[in-house]
Amino acid sequence: MTTRHSRDDVVATALDLLDEHGLADLTMRRLAAALDVQASALYWHVPNKQSLLALVADRILERARPVEHDLDWPERVRAESGALRDALLAYRDGAEVVSSTIALGLGASAAWVRLLEATATSDATVDERELAASVLLEFIVGHVFREQQQSHADALGAAAPDRALDRDPDGGRVFSFGVDLIVDGFRARVGARA
Amino acid sequence: MTTRHSRDDVVATALDLLDEHGLADLTMRRLAAALDVQASALYWHVPNKQSLLALVADRILERARPVEHDLDWPERVRAESGALRDALLAYRDGAEVVSSTIALGLGASAAWVRLLEATATSDATVDERELAASVLLEFIVGHVFREQQQSHADALGAAAPDRALDRDPDGGRVFSFGVDLIVDGFRARVGARA
Numbered sequence: 358m359t360t361r362h363s364r365d366d367v368v369a370t371a372l373d374l375l376d377e378h379g380l381a382d383l384t385m386r387r388l389a390a391a392l393d394v395q396a397s398a399l400y401w402h403v404p405n406k407q408s409l410l411a412l413v414a415d416r417i418l419e420r421a422r423p424v425e426h427d428l429d430w431p432e433r434v435r436a437e438s439g440a441l442r443d444a445l446l447a448y449r450d451g452a453e454v455v456s457s458t459i460a461l462g463l464g465a466s467a468a469w470v471r472l473l474e475a476t477a478t479s480d481a482t483v484d485e486r487e488l489a490a491s492v493l494l495e496f497i498v499g500h501v502f503r504e505q506q507q508s509h510a511d512a513l514g515a516a517a518p519d520r521a522l523d524r525d526p527d528g529g530r531v532f533s534f535g536v537d538l539i540v541d542g543f544r545a546r547v548g549a550r551a
Numbered sequence: 552m553t554t555r556h557s558r559d560d561v562v563a564t565a566l567d568l569l570d571e572h573g574l575a576d577l578t579m580r581r582l583a584a585a586l587d588v589q590a591s592a593l594y595w596h597v598p599n600k601q602s603l604l605a606l607v608a609d610r611i612l613e614r615a616r617p618v619e620h621d622l623d624w625p626e627r628v629r630a631e632s633g634a635l636r637d638a639l640l641a642y643r644d645g646a647e648v649v650s651s652t653i654a655l656g657l658g659a660s661a662a663w664v665r666l667l668e669a670t671a672t673s674d675a676t677v678d679e680r681e682l683a684a685s686v687l688l689e690f691i692v693g694h695v696f697r698e699q700q701q702s703h704a705d706a707l708g709a710a711a712p713d714r715a716l717d718r719d720p721d722g723g724r725v726f727s728f729g730v731d732l733i734v735d736g737f738r739a740r741v742g743a744r745a
Binding site for chain 2: 457460462485496499500503535540541544545546
């Protein structure tokens with residue numbers, strides 16, 4: 358290759374390919390072709406595909422819009438949850454990439470930390486705040502994973518015309534209701550002790 | 552083939568293959584070989600792989616242990632959630648099979664109906680109960696999906712030794728805390744109006 362690509366270029370190109378072709382078709386071979394290098398040259402930047410996906414997951418989450426820090430904690434949790442949902446929705450298969458990165462322990466901790474910090478002004482213990490951040494993150498990722506599976510099925514015309522659970526075409530009502538229940542449950546728990 | 556297989560045999564064998572080899576390796580070709588028939592014979596029972604997976608998802612959920620109906624609704628929600636989690640955990644890739652079936656609208660509605668019925672004695676509206684059932688189902692499936700991704704990564708030795716989010720090795724604490732928050736949030740919402 359005539360110019361050396363930076364790791365940033367590699368991750369940016371991987372994100373473009375993900376968005377265009379989906380996770381199943383994001384291969385090291387295809388990424389190398391898009392960068393006009395040999396596949397072996399990629400390993401100078403990332404040891405394997407899972408590490409590449411972890412960098413892509415971090416990039417997706419970095420693009421989540423910032424949220425004001427001086428909101429009351431329930432508002433801040435709702436705002437952070439919405440920002441993370443939108444970030445995952447912004448890229449095809451975003452939830453699956455982030456979910457597998459979390460499962461492998463390779464990254465995506467920025468999202469968890471944002472959710473943890475969102476409850477900093479509550480009266481909860483650190484343990485409760487950590488558990489709540491994990492619950493919120495699992496709900497957000499799980500919710501968007503289903504939204505993206507549905508979009509994909511719809512795009513292929515593969516979905517059944519009469520979906521028993523399809524009472525929420527844009528996914529927004531179930532999402533807001535879920536975040537509200539978790540926030541209210543957390544408030545009840547903290548309030549009961551105060 | 553000398554004996555005709557029933558649809559039940561086909562689904563039972565598919566479930567065995569899923570548990571043994573995982574979703575990625577559950578192909579119509581492999582299923583046909585396990586049943587000692589031509590792949591074309593399978594299409595007499597199921598029109599395509601997604602329909603097969605929907606039947607497998609229903610079978611997984613049918614095996615969820617029954618829960619007493621005369622519990623108070625919060626206890627019943629906790630018991631149903633635990634029974635569904637255990638049912639998904641009982642088969643390799645169970646959460647992914649159920650998740651994609653739900654996304655495609657092809658089945659798995661039994662789980663949603665159980666969660667809906669669990670709140671029958673609460674003072675919530677049907678709309679609130681339907682939304683809460685969807686929230687619970689997304690949390691349960693999303694949670695087990697991550698548990699199973701982690702087990703798979705651990706089995707392959709692919710997980711990072713230092714997982715930022717791995718404060719819950721058996722997954723049980725985050726799960727219970729999440730169901731409790733959702734139940735408490737639902738109770739706060741219903742109670743505020745009563």
